[in-house]
Amino acid sequence: MSTEGKTITCKAAVAWEAGKPLSIEEVEVAPPKDDEVRIKVLYTGICHTDAYTLSGKDPEGAFPIILGHEGGGIVESVGKGVDNVKVGDHVIPLYTAECKECKFCKSGKTNLCGRVRTTQGKGLLPDGTTRFKCKGKDILSFMGCSTFSQYTVVSKFSVVTITDKAPLEKACLLGCGITTGYGALTKTPGIDNSTVAVFGIGCVGLSILQGARAKNCSRIIAIDTNPKKEEWAKKFGATDFVNPKDLPKDKTIVEYLIEMTDGGLDFTYDATGNVDVMRSALEACHKGWGVSTIIGVAPAGAEIATRPFQLVTGRVWRGSAFGGVKGRTEMPGIVEDYLNGTLWVDEFVTHTQSLEDINKGFDDMHAGDCIRCVVNMGFPKEDQKE
Numbered sequence: 200m201s202t203e204g205k206t207i208t209c210k211a212a213v214a215w216e217a218g219k220p221l222s223i224e225e226v227e228v229a230p231p232k233d234d235e236v237r238i239k240v241l242y243t244g245i246c247h248t249d250a251y252t253l254s255g256k257d258p259e260g261a262f263p264i265i266l267g268h269e270g271g272g273i274v275e276s277v278g279k280g281v282d283n284v285k286v287g288d289h290v291i292p293l294y295t296a297e298c299k300e301c302k303f304c305k306s307g308k309t310n311l312c313g314r315v316r317t318t319q320g321k322g323l324l325p326d327g328t329t330r331f332k333c334k335g336k337d338i339l340s341f342m343g344c345s346t347f348s349q350y351t352v353v354s355k356f357s358v359v360t361i362t363d364k365a366p367l368e369k370a371c372l373l374g375c376g377i378t379t380g381y382g383a384l385t386k387t388p389g390i391d392n393s394t395v396a397v398f399g400i401g402c403v404g405l406s407i408l409q410g411a412r413a414k415n416c417s418r419i420i421a422i423d424t425n426p427k428k429e430e431w432a433k434k435f436g437a438t439d440f441v442n443p444k445d446l447p448k449d450k451t452i453v454e455y456l457i458e459m460t461d462g463g464l465d466f467t468y469d470a471t472g473n474v475d476v477m478r479s480a481l482e483a484c485h486k487g488w489g490v491s492t493i494i495g496v497a498p499a500g501a502e503i504a505t506r507p508f509q510l511v512t513g514r515v516w517r518g519s520a521f522g523g524v525k526g527r528t529e530m531p532g533i534v535e536d537y538l539n540g541t542l543w544v545d546e547f548v549t550h551t552q553s554l555e556d557i558n559k560g561f562d563d564m565h566a567g568d569c570i571r572c573v574v575n576m577g578f579p580k581e582d583q584k585e
């Protein structure tokens with residue numbers, strides 16, 4: 200029986216308040232309005248940004264909310280005015296929207312889109328309302344995606360169709376961490392054959408490493424305080440691994456890296472979210488030309504600092520969201536890279552959980568041996584269609 204135009208009651212993991220476990224609830228998901236798409240979410244990754252917002256450290260974090268932004272699913276129905284996806288399409292929701300019409304999208308200078316970001320940051324769809332209700336209360340939407348619900352409604356600008364050849368239980372991870380790291384490296388101008396250092400070897404850091412390998416970077420140094428990450432880093436293309444905890448007492452990580460590389464790195468990337476690490480990443484850059492990119496998300500109130508002299512002497516500090524990738528235009532190509540073996544994705548799934556056990560997925564993430572946990576949203580294989 201078609202659910203088109205009707206409210207769907209389904210299961211979702213609701214974050215009622217900061218710092219508390221998610222609660223599995225029956226939620227009502229209203230049908231998509233004009234320019235909106237309702238998606239049956241089959242799988243979702245858990246990203247560190249979900250944990251960050253749940254912790255209460257996100258200045259934009261508001262509750263109650265349905266978190267999740269690394270999902271894969273199938274279009275169940277569309278509102279009027281939607282012509283970029285259709286019922287039955289396999290899709291990835293995009294927390295970095297792409298309307299193709301706004302000043303940002305037309306600038307050719309950024310992947311950030313101005314169309315939905317203001318309402319998105321308030322937990323709302325572009326018309327200023329939410330499609331979720333639970334126990335009579337409105338529940339907010341997260342990053343325009345809310346993939347911790349079996350059904351979600353997103354703006355038509357926040358979704359891209361991908362080939363159904365890509366298994367969604369893996370391809371869901373392209374919705375954030377892998378694309379973020381791979382894009383941030385491969386879209387860096389002048390990166391080919393350069394020296395690179397990556398701070399923080401999680402899902403994002405490993406994806407930066409595999410981008411560096413694809414771009415034939417001449418030296419790829421991975422830095423992490425967790426010794427278990429050495430094996431992972433080498434597998435994904437690192438030529439060297441440095442654990443800052445193992446340095447001689449009189450050496451800082453910056454001094455060590457500068458010595459190792461005869462003056463510093465051409466490019467460095469922070470994938471930790473720690474502002475002290477961000478400073479080290481900048482200062483480990485080569486005088487005159489080194490470029491450091493901040494990817495990690497820092498908690499509310501945290502600020503970066505360095506001596507202005509570091510910039511006066513030619514180092515550049517920049518940042519990157521969703522790897523600089525324009526989701527609707529570029530995601531199909533990234534999925535091609537995955538399917539032809541250039542971009543590793545399957546290797547990232549170290550843990551899986553059911554929706555009922557999603558809180559265990561958050562525990563997995565903090566355990567140190569987890570790259571990504573994928574949550575099965577609970578639809579049997581025969582129901583994995585619209």
Ligand SMILES: NC(=O)C1=CN([C@@H]2O[C@H](COP(=O)(O)OP(=O)(O)OC[C@H]3O[C@@H](n4cnc5c(N)ncnc54)[C@H](OP(=O)(O)O)[C@@H]3O)[C@@H](O)[C@H]2O)C=CC1
Pocket residue numbers: 246247248251375376379398399400401402403404422423424425428443470471472473476493494495496497519520521522567570
């Ligand atoms: N800008 C963007 O578009 C995006 C940003 N992010 C952000 O990127 C960051 C990385 O995400 P993800 O890869 O999922 O996170 P992970 O936690 O999996 O990876 C971070 C790694 O950094 C390590 N680490 C922590 N402190 C240090 C330190 N002082 N020096 C070196 N390594 C350190 C951690 O070790 P340990 O586990 O032992 O703490 C961990 O291995 C997060 O802040 C996330 O919010 C994510 C996606 C998109």
Ligand SMILES: N[C@@H](CCC(=O)N[C@@H](CSC=O)C(=O)NCC(=O)O)C(=O)O
Pocket residue numbers: 246247248249257258259260295311316375496520521
């Ligand atoms: N809400 C936070 C900022 C969070 C943030 O920086 N998000 C990243 C993506 S993290 C994904 O896992 C991002 O893309 N930022 C750009 C954006 O437009 O949100 C805060 O208010 O500090």
Ligand SMILES: [Zn+2]
Pocket residue numbers: 246247248249268269375376
């Ligand atoms: Zn994320």
Ligand SMILES: [Zn+2]
Pocket residue numbers: 296297298299300301302303304305311312313314
């Ligand atoms: Zn736009």
